[in-house]
Amino acid sequence: MSEMNPNQGSPARQQAAQTVESLQRRRFIGAAGAAAGLAIAPGVMLIEVAHGRPEEQAASSAVRWGMLVDATKCGTGCNDCVTACSTENGWTPVAESAHPKQAPQWIRKLELQDPLTQMETNLPMMCQHCAEPPCVDVCPTGASFKRADGIVLVNRHTCIGCRYCMMACPYKARSLVHEQLNDTQKPDVPRGIGCVESCTFCVQKVDRGDGTTACVEACTASGHNALVFGDMNDPESEISRKLREIPTKQVRADLNLNLGVRYHGI
Amino acid sequence: MASITFREVEGSSLKYWLLFGGLGLFVLFGALSWNYMHHYGHVVTGMDNQIVWGLPHVFAVFLIVAASGALNVASIASVFNKPMYKPLAPLSAILAIALMLGGLLVLVLDLGRSDRLIVAMTHFNFKSMFTWNVFLYSGFFALVGIYLWTMLDRTVKSYSKAAGTAAFIWRLLLTTGTGSLFGFLIARELYGTAMLAPMFIIMSFAYGLAVYLMVLAAAYSWTGRALGDTVMQRLRYLLVIFVAAVLYFVVTYHMTNLYFTKLHAVEAFILRDGGIFTTLFWFGQILAGCVIPLVILLTGLGRQRSWIMIACALVILGGILQMYVTIIGAQAYPLDLFPGLNEKSSFFDGVVHSYMPSVPELFLGLGGVAVALLVTTFAVKVLRLLPESLDDATVAKLEH
Amino acid sequence: MASLMQRASRAAFLAAAIVWAGLLPAQGGAPKPVIEKAVKGQQCVEDTEYMRKNHMKVLNHHRDKTVIEGIRTKKHSLKECINCHASEKTGSVAKSKDDFCVSCHTYAAVKIDCFECHSTKPQGPMTMHPLNADTAHYKHKLAAGAKKPVSVDDMAKVAQ
Incomplete structure (x- = not known):
């Protein structure tokens, strides 16, 4: 290798x-x-x-977490990844929100249609965990940051809620928490009013050593197997092997942001 | 060169205190609005995850841009050595500080965590245009403050030109920074261009001068001091040049975009299909903000002071609407994640986003305007900012 | 830098609150904090006196390690504080006025920002847990575990 x-x-x-x-x-x-x-x-x-990184060892840049989305396997109308994310991370599903336009959505199903050929595609869209994240560039306080292992996160201790990152993100991946959460947060997933948030690649699971995310687990459980999560730096990982085998694209590849999420079948 | 006597306004009349109280009331409304938004969160505003910057940003950016423009009159006096502008300079400087203060207050009180302002002052990411603006704004207060000091204190008068030049260069940098807040964004089609920096500078010239002219005329009219036509007519033609230049930049900007096929859809949205945004662009920004003022100022109407005031008010209105179209219009148009494909999702992908500003947002914005005017009203009472007279005879002496 | 300033301002607030409380003993002053005994465990991860004075330093240090570097050791994590100190009644450290964090912070008039984002409740059931392999090294501290109610003097010491 x-x-x-x-x-x-x-x-x-x-x-x-x-x-x-x-x-x-x-x-x-x-x-x-x-x-x-x-x-x-x-x-x-x-x-x-x-x-199995020991808990006292910092996340390492030897690892780059990434996700492969096989849009050809992604089930039309299936929302399991979204539900699983909401359950794992404690955000209210948009259907249950009193304020749908203001409700955070860490992951969403996107339905695409080519107006000429009528070809339909559907896929999950979330933070693409760019290697060159525009949200990190624009954040005035450095609250928006990329962890050594490539996961893009918001440090809620320094986020001032200016929403500049939301203006900068080409993927509409970020949400502002618009209202009080009233202690409904998960102990493992702090999130709060006035701060910006987005997909974390289930960083709490990654650090625990699960080696997978809630959406990937749900997708596998549903039998679609459209999502693969893993270390893109490790040539032997499942994701690296698949990325070698099948053609994949990055969304808005023209921006050259070197994304952590790669799509097949778009 | 004849000397000019500056004197505080007396500020003891009922009219003065009514103005003071009225503005204070709006400041209070603004404070209450902030308290309400801060307590319940942005859920009580019209902003959402699609339109993330709303009406407060429109007011804030307008005030900040106008602030740097308001300093121009002073710059013309000290940097470009035009004696007629010398007596006009102190008001110009204080107005610049006041508008900047009002704009910044709105900006920081609209933060999701406005209680964490200290974080913004202690944690910096120097790749962020926002961080640069924090320094540009602070520096602006410092430099304009020093400049004002050199104008008011005879013992440091000799430094006035140096201070004025520094403030002038700084204000150009500042508005470059403000324009670049949008210019340095890759995600949205209408941003991400260097055009925005010079365009914001020329807009600041126009908006700042319009505000200045209205405040000057109001101050002289309400205090019964003489303000001759020489000053008004000179500033009238200056405004013509600035407004025409704004129009030129706006036309160039959109014409450039129209040449690029990938930008056709978003340009069609702003110029033709955008509903409220199209209306605000053509009737607000272009017609009311540029064309009508130009017609007023270039025809015989411009000889009458009341028509100059109408033109200034229209330039200001057009400026606020321009900010509305620039800031909110650009967000209303959906992000194009997959060019050429139709997009649909629970997160409003592929649809034009609607925005209805809420009452607290409006009053927060107006609160910023009120702060700016209140500071000015108070400053002219306690500082010698306004010449006793600006009648034609006094002004004529300056030029010879 | 910010955390330094925060620390300084917190210490100043705390000191001010203590002085204030000290000056007004005759009027009864604010109700004294109720320090609920931890439900789980017998001894804190550091000496009680040290934690009273320095818990915010410990937490701030650990939070940066966790958020930025991904180091999730249990010893100084807020989650573990909550696991032990959540009230048996409310199941929370900050829900009612007598809960562990709120009780003292109200008394000292120091705003807690933690629970805007963090859950105030532990993960899993609220039962006493004996020392296990991970926590056995706290054993030596158990000897000093005798608890007494907090007095105003104690609080004054904390502030200094």
């Missing part, structure tokens, strides 16, 4: 594995990491290293 990806392949991985090992926090992971350093390591074990 290292021959194919000299910049992002095994050496970095090996180093990460060694760090893990030296910390001697989790024997299994240490062993898996050492094994991963050897050639032709089983993908599962590699993923274990990335996912």
Whole structure:
């Protein structure tokens, strides 16, 4: 693998594995990491290293979390990913909101139609976790930021609610919390009035070592299997293998933002 | 060169206190509106996740742009050495500070977390145009304040030109920054162009001068001081040049966009199909804000002071509507995630967004205007900003 | 920088509140804070005295580590504070006026901003949990675990 990806392949991985090992926090992971350093390591074990990051270890730029959306498998009328996101992250589904235009939507199903050919496509749209995020560029306080592992987040401790990031986002991925949440938040997902929010790639799950997101789990459970989540820097991960095999596109690729979400079938 | 006597307005008449109280009432309404919006959140406004910047931003950006423009009269005096403008300069400087204060208040009180202003003052991201504006606004207060000091205090009078020049350069940078708030956005078709920076500068010239002229005429009329036609006619032709230049920039901007096929749809939205935005653009921004004032100012009507006032009021109205079209119109047009395809979703993709400003938003904006005027009203009472007389004879002496 | 200023202003507020309370003992002053004993666990992750004075520093430090770097160690996390200190009655640390966080903060007149965004309730059931492998290292602190109600003098010490 290292021959194919000299910049992002095994050496970095090996180093990460060694760090893990030296910390001697989790024997299994240490062993898996050492094994991963050897050639032709089983993908599962590699993923274990990335996912099973010890809790005292910071998110690493050796990892880049990403998502593959296969629009050809995405079910028309299926809303399972949206429901799962709302349940996991504690935002009220728009249908239940008293103020639908002001209700936050972290993920939404987008229905597309070519006016000429009548070809229809549908897909989930959410924060694209750009490598060059415009929301991070414009944020006056630095509250909007990209974590080392590529996840774009809002630090609600420094967000002043200016909404400049919402003006800057080409994907309409961000929402302002317009009203009091009255302690309805999930303990793992703080969110609050006057701050901007968006998809976090279920960062609480990622940090827990789940290695997946609520929407992906729901999509798999529904049998559509349209979503794959994983480390795009790891050549052996499922997402990397699929991205090598099938043609994918980035939405508004003309903006050259290097997105963390890639679409097939658009 | 004859010297000019500056004197405070007496400010003890019933009329003065009525004005003061009336403006104070609007400041109070503004404060109550903020309290209401802050308590319940933006849910009580017309803003939503589609139109994220609403009427408060229209007022705030207008006031900030007008603020830097209001300083122009002073700049003409000290930077370009026109003696006739010298007695007009102190009012110009105080108006610039007052308008800036009003605009900034509206801007920060509309924040989702306006209680966290201290965060905006202590955490900076220097890639953000907003951050740069924080410094540009603070610097503006400082430089114009110093400039005003050099005009009012004889002991530092020799620094007046240097201070005036610094303030002039700073105000050009400031309006470049304000225009670039929009110019540095890639997401929306109507933004993301360097045109916005110079266009905002020329707009600031026009709006600022219109505000200045109205405040000047009102101050002299209400205090019974003499204001000769020489001053008014000179400023009248200056306004003509600025308004014509605004029109030129607006036409160039839209003509450029119309040449690019990818921008045809959004231009069609603003110029033809945008409903309220199209109406506001043609009848508000273009007709009321540019064409009618030009007709008034360039014909015999412009010799009458009341018609000059009408022209100024129209320029201001047109300016506010221009901000409405620029800020809200650009957001009303949906983001084009998949060019060439029709889009539909629960998040209002692919549909034109509607916006109905709420009462608190309007009063928050008007509160900013009231703050600006209240500061000015108070300043002319406590500082020697206005010449005792600006009649033609006094002004004529200056030029010889 | 902001957190420094916040800290300074909080300390100033707290000090002012204490002085105020100290000056008015005859009138009874504000009702004294009710410090509910933690439901779960026997000993805080740091000394009680240290936490009374410095919990905000500890939390601010940890929040930046968590949000920005993704370090989610339990020891200084707000979530764990809530897990232990949520009231048995309300299941929350900030729902009613006697709940752990609110009680003291009301007394000291320091606004808490945490719960605009954070849930005030723990995840999972409200039962006492014994020390486990993760928390065994707190054992040595149990000896100093004798609790007494907070007096105005105690609060004054905290402010200093």
